Amino acid sequence: MKFFCRGLSIIFVMFMLSACADTNQTPKYKVGIDATLIPMAYVNDQNKLEGFEIELLDAIAKTAGFEYETINVAWAGIISGVVTHKFDMSISSITILEERKKNMAFSTPYLRSGLAIVVRRDDERIKSLQDLKEGKMKVGAQRGTTSYFFLEKHPEIEKIAYEKYNHAVADMIKGEIDAVLGESTGTLYYKNHDNEIFQKIKMVEEVLTEEYYGIIMAPDNKELKTTLDKAIKTLIKNGTIERLHEKWELGLAASVPELK
Secondary structure, eight states: OOHHHHHHHHHHHHHHHHHHHHHOOOEEEEEEOOTEEEEEEEEEETTHHHHHHHHHHHHHHHHOOOEEEEOOTTTTTHHHHTTSSSEEEEEESSBBTTTGGGGEESSSEEEEEEEEEEEEEEOSOOOOOHHHHTTTEEEEEETSHHHHHHHHHHSSSEEESEEEEEEEEHHHHSSSSSSEEEEEHHHHHHHHHOOHHTTTTHHHHHEEEEEEEEEOOOOOOOOHHHHHHHHHHHHTTHHHHHHOOOOTGGGGGGBBOOOO
16 A cells, blocks of 8 residues: 555656646747748748848747747738637738727737838839829739728729739839839838849838837737737847847838837
8 A cells, every 4th residue: 555655646746747847848839921021021042031020030039938930821811820820920010900909919019110102213203192193093002901901091093902012013113003002111122132123113202101010919818918018128128129120221111119
């Protein structure tokens, strides 16, 4: 009986140690990313993900103490993937909107940006949003983005939906559409990294709107939101996000938000 009780004690201790080990395991999350948003997140020549948001995600993970697996998906699946729990969170220059908060939670904002009109460099017809409306021009925008939603509010403009921002720019250069509306950070990439294309385009106005980007997650995942919020605030305070902003040459197209 003594040996039987001792055996049970050993089994109990081993069970408790195993339970503690499981509790102390580093959490690992699945992260959805649309790696076509240069310079925010894209696939480089070595077939690896890089960009401002890729490095930001890595800094957040190290600060918060979690591991992650990135899942590269088209923009159309970025939000739905979180809603259907395909991934735990998504980071892809997702603008914080009240209507989106009905289906998802947002982290504290990590970047302030806006929308900009891009036209061919030799096009002198377009100098403002008003010119697009009065000329009833064709304007491309990535489907499902705030750029596309913005155009929906201006029926005078003929909006053309694209799956990718760079496809819209390519069509504009060929003369198939008159302009492109998109994130100002995307235009700056061409300026800093693809001079051949940048010589063919120009930004009409610096910023049409003011937007804030946040990481999205399921609305009931309050623990993850608390973790992300704390890490982002730390990275804003210690200057990490500002350094990434400078490294990726986001310039006037975007800025680091002030903590409230």
